[in-house]
Amino acid sequence: MFTLPQKDFRAPTTCLGPTCTQDLGSSHGDDLEGECSRKLDQKLPELCGVGDPATISSDTSYLSSRGRMIKWFWDSAEEGYRTYHMDEYDEDKNHSGIINLGTSENKLCFDLLSWRLSQSDMQRVEPSLLQYADWRGHLFLREEVAKFLSFYCKSPVPLRPENVVVLNGGASLFSALATVLCEAGEAFLIPTPYYGAITQHMCLYGNVRLAYVYLDSEVTGLDTRPFQLTVEKLEMALREAHSESIKVKGLILINPQNPLGDIYSLEELQEYLVFAKRHRLHVIVDEVYMLSVFEESVGYHSVLSLERLPDPQRTHVMWATSKDFGMSGLRFGTLYTENQDVATAVASLCRYHGLSGLVQYQMAQLLRDRDWINQVYLPENHARLKAAHTYVSEELRALGIPFLSRGAGFFIWVDLRKYLPKGTFEEEMLLWRRFLDNKVLLSFGKAFECKEPGWFRFVFSDQAHRLCLGMQRVRQVLAGKSQVAEDPRPSQSQEPSDQHR
Amino acid sequence: MSHRSDTLPVPSGQRRGQVPRDHSIYIQLLEITLHLQQAMTEHFVQLTSRQGLSLEERRHTEAICEHEALLSRLICRMINLLQSGATSGLELQVPLPSEDSRGDVRYGQRAQLSGQPDPVPQLSDCEPAFVSRDLSNRGIDISVFYQSSFQDYNAYQKDKYHKDKNTLGFINLGTSENKLCMDLMTERLQQSDMNCIEDTLLQYPDWRGQPFLREEVARFLTYYCRAPTQLDPENVVVLNGYCSVFSALAMVLCDPGEGFLVPAPFYGGFAFSSRLYAKVELIPVHLESEVTVTNTHPFQLTVDKLEEALLEARLEGKKVRGLVLINPQNPLGDIYSPDSLMKYLEFAKRYNLHVIIDEIYMLSVFDESITFHSVLSMKSLPDSNRTHVIWGTSKDFGISGFRFGALYTHNKEVASAVSAFGYLHSISGIAQHKLCQLLQNTEWIDKVYLPTNCYRLREAHKYITAELKALEIPFHNRSSGLYVWINLKKYLDPCTFEEERLLYCRFLKNKLLLSCGKTYMCKEPGWFRLIFADELPRLKLAMRRFCDVLQEQKEALIVKQLEDAMRE
16 A cells, blocks of 8 residues: 555565654654555664664665665655645645645744844844854854743743754754664653654654653543543553663653643643653653643643753753744754753754854844734734634534644644544544545644544644635545445545656 | 662662662662762872973873773763663662762863863863763763864854954864855845745745755756756755765765775864764775875875775775765865776776765865866766765855755665755755855856955965965965865974874964864874965964964974983
8 A cells, every 4th residue: 555656665674663663754844744654554674773784675775774764764755745745735826736734834924924034133144154153053042042931931040041052943953862862772752642753853863762651532530631641651651661671761741732732731740740850761841832822821831930840950941933933944943951961962963953144143133022022923823823723623613523622732633533433543544545635634643643543633823715725625525424434445546646746 | 689788988869669689789880880980080180180390291191181081981881881770670769979960970171082182271161071971872972072073163162363352362274164255255145135035935845955946056066067967956955064964975875884985184074974973984095195106196096095995994894885085175175187086986886885075165276277077077977876976055155154065966766865864954944045046146156256265265375385385394285175284294203193182282272273184084193284264364373373383392392302312
């Protein structure tokens, strides 16, 4: 069912291990996560750690064995990527093109951002911006980041520029942290469902795995909500990893969570951090959606707002402008850690993850402009997010489809289980494919390593006309789906790549 | 079960639950090691705090420091290993001294990685050697490697010379940057065509680079490399810097432990880039300065030498996957003739080796009588599927802070594998737009930028070489790149890498940053690379400091010879 793009490439033969067999190929943001899951039954080679022997044999390849595997990841994502980009919906030129409700991008505020970034204060060019600089990021930017985070994370004390490292995006930061905190083959705990692209970020250079903390939709025991993360579940996952001789070095928390849109309460956050401290685990807290909490009643707490961190030397916070400022193409991400050893080690890799000096200057200008952010950007952005969210959730309610969403992020976690008669991941993928065939791209649960088949992530942060059309196409599929649900032979043979090449 | 000795003079933390026997051993070992570590540090502090005045004693102290650094690293690795052993049990917490991990496992300010350029003793702000229990072993390696390679550069960053504000600051003739055309570049980048914010620039990009930029790069390279046919944008991958391109290539062409041949001396950044992530070894093909029957010019690269190095590497059991060529060469400034280039490529083809050609200085050839031949100008490549070209704007346009590097390869397999690294080495959409505008404007490049740049490079080169001649310092006289490769052998007695390092430190002490031959894996001690692409007033001051140091060194040599004579 999965066709390899190159004829001369032989499928790798050994298994990657229990932790990362899926969605490694989702290299384009987090879109097309589903695309990669067609590799489900495909075996992957052991990632090459230092000194690991080559496991893939291929006489015709020009690449090393790890190179072949890297390319294989890329191609599988590339294929889907091409599909979407060769047939992108365009209001004027391509009405029948694909609507992308799969990539978590905020497309609601380009007007505001273009305006801001075109202001004259953004156009400064000076020699120091064009030359080699501090690899941690220009000091002026790190100072701005520290001030910005102190303010928006409500830090009890002013944060320090020395603890800031600036890189070209969150992906690079995951990669660098994985490399400096773990040996090859070691692991980080992560509650699932989670933003699947992290797997590849951790893996590509670092060869670090993820050990899953599986969460359920069913509310049981002391849980108060679906997919609730508890310390018991963390403990259990850690024990399990140990029993499989997987060495766990840390825990990844995404807050606000992607794809659930969950927000951890102060108490929960504290409990998770204490758990990590107990086991001497590093905690990477990804707060990339922290300013995208559009429901005012939801109280968001950054980990940096805690009076006292249980283990400050092992708590590493990341933030970026990709989501909160809707600029995934700008490539700006930042680390905040009190641990100077970690900051320095990450900075040592920054030569490879550097950001243009001119863009660093622009970012400093942007983050400094508190008036514009507070009075123009954030209120408008939240209002637009809320309106889009309301629209999609109303649509779902009208269809009688259950979903989870707590007023943060760009997405709704949608329960389409009732459309899967047998409740299998195969059916989930077929449904996803049917959506794609009907020109709407979504992400499905398996790509987030969700335990239960049938969950989908809908991104709603798009312009109304595209959103309406997207939802219309979703409705069509679901309506048709109920009629063909018993058909055992769905349109499996239709690879999108064949249609559009 | 766990008979942890309470008499050990190491403060211990809390421990929960029962500890399996083997873990208790780990913990005890860990405690003992930590204790040993502490004792060792104290011992070294005592050893090195004696203020020796004579050269002899100073050298002795430096040797001790090196040993200390070496031991520190070893012991730190032990601690990490022990700790990982000790924490692999679930129910225990390892007792470690002080909950605040900062400071306790670190070493004194003087600890240095052995074999690395020593810091100047009076640089009080120089970073201590890197030891941490929060990092993985490879994390420690990366930090140590980075700090030892860049600590002097970081010292320079903190204390840069400024003609009004900091006249005693460092002058950097060590980092290869072209600072001669900042006025032109600043003006160009401020023009209105540079400022464009479109939605697509703010969204997730094509990870190989925006199509408009890849098209422009293909067009640009077709024109400036004089490609016989139009180059294909599909063969272009754009990343944030040519080191990133090199790192990604090393990842996809080699497995860990495999290697590339590189004629030495060569640009040290590649050693860094291949080691940091990819764990690929660069195997030097040693070239010699002496002219002989077979070596018709200094540091000549011949196929025989390549063959020999390849054979030797294979005998040592190394797997060689490719050859790295830098053209124009860094640090020599040599330019390969089309004939020699062809021979090297044919050699590579014969052994199925990839060839990575770094042409990052291709537009920095400042003698009009010399023609640079890009590998892309060849009618037919011996092995086009194994030939990969790297270029970037850092050197030729003097904008190293812009972070732009490009790969051109006919091999689609390699191009797509490198693309997988696109999101880890991506360039901001806004910067991609500016780069596209810059490369597009051939008229400005041809009529304004290149002539001015070449003229200024030529003038600066003329000044520096005249100074060197006056000082009777031999140098490799070439007309490309931003540097001269100079020979200070006569200032070393004995002529060793250790002496080379000490001379380097003497320059540093006098606030002059150069790079020494060792970092280029040069076989012969005494060579230095001097960057001349700097503004004349700074260059003049730098040369004054340079002369002072050499004078100082000369006097020290005399004193030393006298001392030696008296001992006999």
